[in-house]
Amino acid sequence: MNTKISKLDYCQFLLSSQINYTLTHMADHLPSFSHDTINRYLRGEKLSPRLLWEQVQPTLKVDPEGQVVFDDTVLDHSFGPSIEMVRRQWSGNKKSVIRGIGLVTCVYVNPHTEQFWVIDYRIFDPDTDSKSKLDHVREMLQMTQQRALPFQTVLMDAWYAAKEVMLQIAAMGKTFYCPLKSNRLVDDSGGEQLYRRLEDLSWSEAELEGGKLVKVRGFPGAFKVKLFRVEVSTHRTEWVVTNDLAQSSTQGAQQVSALRWKIEEFHREAKQLTGLEDCQCRKARIQRNHIACSVLVWVRLKSLAYTTKQTVYQIKHGLLHDYLIHQLKNPSVKMLLA
16 A cells, blocks of 8 residues: 655645545545555644745735735634644634634735735644734734735734734834724823723714724824724624824725635635535644645635636536536436335
């Protein structure tokens, strides 16, 4: 039996399989590799986020006005075996605390074409590296500088709207747009009044249309941001801040911020099409390598989607096209009716 398995073999399995991403399923369909062979490979390999950058960099269509988006998702492992790196954490998708592996991701968006690429990620495992999710975002921000990546704007969720992150972005000469939680304290009076919660601020018609200048509590005295009240729906308001003080339109701020949902698109597609959260192996190293390969598979699917002007779903499910045609003409299992 051939024991020379590679990351290409495992990635090909994740790309080709439709619903089952277990090592047993791979071994059942690849006589060359036993389950133990695949398991040993994944335990011994060490695939890092650098591999993702090496794969995606040649396909990037960068732009000086590019946007970098940060967010995290939880890979749901609420059921099944006890898995290393799994911890209880809040899932925005489930709207509850679940058992899972935290994945912090970075996506690059070309604002003119609205195409996007995942360019970096970190696994949230504080028991191993003592790093918070904010630490991971700051680290990935530094990587964009080291890689001389052309971009102008950083988009992120309210969870990452921390002073350290926002000041780091400003120090890089970049612009940020992010929502703040409604209980965040700000001053819109120029120091004449006490800090107030965002939800308690009063707004004139002009401020509703063009925003207002505020100081967020805890920030340096001279550091001001532009605050916009964005009505997302009749039951939801977002308080969006930016250090782009020239931004004079609430609608404009909303349009820029809206592109941060591209990262949610990546999370959804990767979970549904690459088996990102479907590895049941217990060992952390296997989980890390599985995540790395799943992300690489998404990169391949997205590249094909852009080239062929299809969706990633059409490409993935299209693998069954020839099989279905053959089965309808010459079914292996024939339907019978009484």
